[in-house]
Amino acid sequence: MVVTSEERLKILYLVQQGKITPQEGIRLLEALDKSRPPQPSFPLPAAPPFSSSGPRWLRVRITDTATGKTRVNVRLPVTVLNAGVKMGARFSPELGREQMSEILNAIRAGEVGQVLDVYNDEDGEHVEVLLE
Numbered sequence: 001m002v003v004t005s006e007e008r009l010k011i012l013y014l015v016q017q018g019k020i021t022p023q024e025g026i027r028l029l030e031a032l033d034k035s036r037p038p039q040p041s042f043p044l045p046a047a048p049p050f051s052s053s054g055p056r057w058l059r060v061r062i063t064d065t066a067t068g069k070t071r072v073n074v075r076l077p078v079t080v081l082n083a084g085v086k087m088g089a090r091f092s093p094e095l096g097r098e099q100m101s102e103i104l105n106a107i108r109a110g111e112v113g114q115v116l117d118v119y120n121d122e123d124g125e126h127v128e129v130l131l132e
Contacts, residue, residue, distance in 0.1 A: 005123070007032060009062075009071055016074045023080075054078070054110035055131035058103070063126040065119065075132070078107060103129055 008029065015025040055078055062072040081104075099116055106115040116129035 012072050012074050015076075016072070022076055055107060055112050057132040058107075059128075059130040059132055061128045061130070063128070065121075065124045065126050071125070078131075081107070103131075106131060 011020075011025050011028045011032075014020045015022055020028070057075050058078055058081060059075045060072065061070060061074075063070050099118070103115055112131050114128060114130050116127070118127045119125075120127065
C-alpha cells in the first residue's frame with residue numbers, strides 16, 4: 001500500500017478540527033508508515049522544557065504554491081512538542097534534522113514568529129513553521 005500526502009493531510013485535518021488528539025494522529029501516521037518501506041531516520045534533539053515566557057504554540061501551515069490555498073493549518077501546544085516534531089518529520093520528510101534543531105533552538109531562545117520557511121517545488125508546497 002502506498003501512503004499518499006492526501007492521507008496524511010486527512011489525519012492532520014482531524015487533529016486540527018479536534019476530532020482526534022495529536023497523540024492519536026501520531027499513532028495513525030505511524031500505522032501508515034508501517035505500510036511503506038522504511039526511510040532513514042535521524043535522532044531528534046530533546047524538546048526544551050516549557051517556559052511561560054516563551055511561545056505556547058507551534059503552528060505548521062502548508063500551502064499549495066499553485067493555488068495559494070492552505071492545505072494544512074495545525075496549531076499544537078509547545079508542551080506536546082515531541083509529538084509535534086515527530087508528526088512534522090513524518091509528514092514532511094524534506095525537513096531534516098537541521099530544520100528540526102532550528103525549531104527547537106528557537107523555542108529555547110523564546111522566539112516568537114516564523115522560524116522556518118521552506119518551498120518544495122517538486123510537491124508544489126510551501127511549508128511554514130511559526131511559534132506563537
